[in-house]
Amino acid sequence: MISTRLVVDSDFVISELDRRVFGTFVEHMGRCVYTGIYEPGHPTADERGFRGDVMALTRELGPTIVRYPGGNFLSGYNWEDGVGPKEKRPARLDLAWSSTETNQFGTNEFMDWCHAVDVEPMFAVNLGTRGPDEARHFLEYCNHPGGTALSDLRKDHGYEKPHDIKFWCLGNELDGPWQICAKTADEYGRIAQETAKLMRLVDPSVVLAACGSSKHDMPTFGKWEDTVLDHCFDNVDFISLHAYFENPHDSTAEFLGNIDQMDLFIKEIVAVADSVAARKHSHKRIMLSFDEWNVWYKARTLDDKRKPGWPEAPRLIEEVYNHEDALAVGGALIVMMNNADRVKTACIAQLVNVIGPIMTEPGGAAWRQTIFHPFAQASRFARGKVLRPVITSPSYASKTFPEVAYLCACVVHDDASGQTAIFALNRHLTEDQEITIDLRGLGDQQRLVEASELYHADMKAINTAAAPDNVAPQANTRVEIEGHVVTAKFKPGSWNVIVTTSSKSS
Secondary structure, three states: OEEEEEEEEOOOEEEEOOHHHOEEEOOOOOOOOEOOOEOOOOOOEOOOOEEHHHHHHHHHHOOOEEEEOOOHHHHHOOHHHHOOOHHHOOOEEEOOOOEEEOOOOOHHHHHHHHHHHOOEEEEEEOOOOOOHHHHHHHHHHHHOOOOOHHHHHHHHOOOOOOOOOOEEEEOOOOOOOOOOOOOOHHHHHHHHHHHHHHHHHHOOOOEEEEOOOOOOOOOOOOHHHHHHHHHHHHHOOEEEEEEEEOOOOOOHHHHOOHHHHHHHHHHHHHHHHHHHHHHOOOOOOOEEEEEEEEEOOOOOOHHHHOOOOOOOOOOOOOOOOEHHHHHHHHHHHHHHHHOOOOEEEEEEEOOEOOOOOEEEOOOOOEEEOOOHHHHHHHHHHOOOEEEOOEEEOOEEEOOOOOEEEOEEEEEEEOOOOOEEEEEEEEOOOOOOEEEEEEEEOOOOOEEEEEEEEEOOOOOOOEOOOOOOOOOOOEEOOOEEEEOOEEEEEEOOOEEEEEEEEEHHHO
16 A cells, blocks of 8 residues: 655645636537437437437536537538528538538527537637628627527527627637638737637627647647737637547556646746746746647547548547546546636537547437546536646556656646545556555635545456446445544555545535
């Protein structure tokens, strides 16, 4: 058994946690929309065609914001195709995923779905095949109260009140050569600046995110962000970053080193953004939108990404997640929370079927993948301020990251409720971890509210429609509290959640 120590103090706060960090992503790709969130005729579907079983699981998952409509799909999308009477909507070739898009689900349907599951929408504008003019028209259609052609068109479509969409992404992954109408940093920086300027003239209240690097190992990484922000710094609020964890060596120890690599990625982007601010003699700070992140390495063949014959809603990148994938997702959540001073929004990609925490069968069941659980628990319990963790832990050497501590943890305290949530990952794969957690200044007498562990003896264990709870949280009975000190034992390769409250808030 290894020994670790975690100390936090109520006076040492990283930041208030922005709940938008628990976002997700719905793209017109594969079966995310069609037979995912939308399937008219499904036994659980409502009168709008929204799958009731998926809505229930979405509410349980607890996302706070949902990015839409893409993704690579975005860079060839005409928003006008997805509004108005469904019988008049055109079918289009989706060049991003070699599919046929029927446009039977679009902007207004998505807004109805967001209201139904109580999430905030995050929309994106096409800066691939289109540009500033279409972006400002789209915003006017969505957000202007009325009295103009586009706002009155929305009313004609049955939506009297404006959608009041606040968060907008300026394109998607335009640094990537795979992207429809990819751009250089200067090309994109200029169009992002002009698009942002026009959108703010239409609605000054919008929050705007510029495209950052689509992955850490892009050859343009760093220089891209510097150039883009040099153009649009004054008119944007966020820079985006994307990351997908891979396990090419089939080594759990190496795979879990991605967590520390993600932390480095965040800190490097912050350094670049702040260098632009320094060059401009500005006190403004650009925040980070980690608006695509997840585990994705198994469903990566060409057949996973393309099907012949331009099919409708084909099965694309339907990753089947195992226990070690859930550990990686839990670790990523810890990293983002521990960077709460700059990471203010994040979207696990995607929600359903396409590398999603929820899986469905057309006409059939919906179930939770393994990665569902750490996200749902973090979204449920992480509220308030993130405290700065001081961790003492042995570590191991890794090719992925030079030194990987066996303990990965964060602590979030909510003054309003008095609850403290501890999220911890034991990255030792063969030994239990005995941990001492010192909660200083949070109440002299802590009381246990809940303790659970996500553990499976088989790192490759999965959930299926037939066995949906094969990998699921269980109670951890090896937790004790004396005063403000919590001691616990964590199983090897486990994700752990401990929630306490002080006696003064009971």
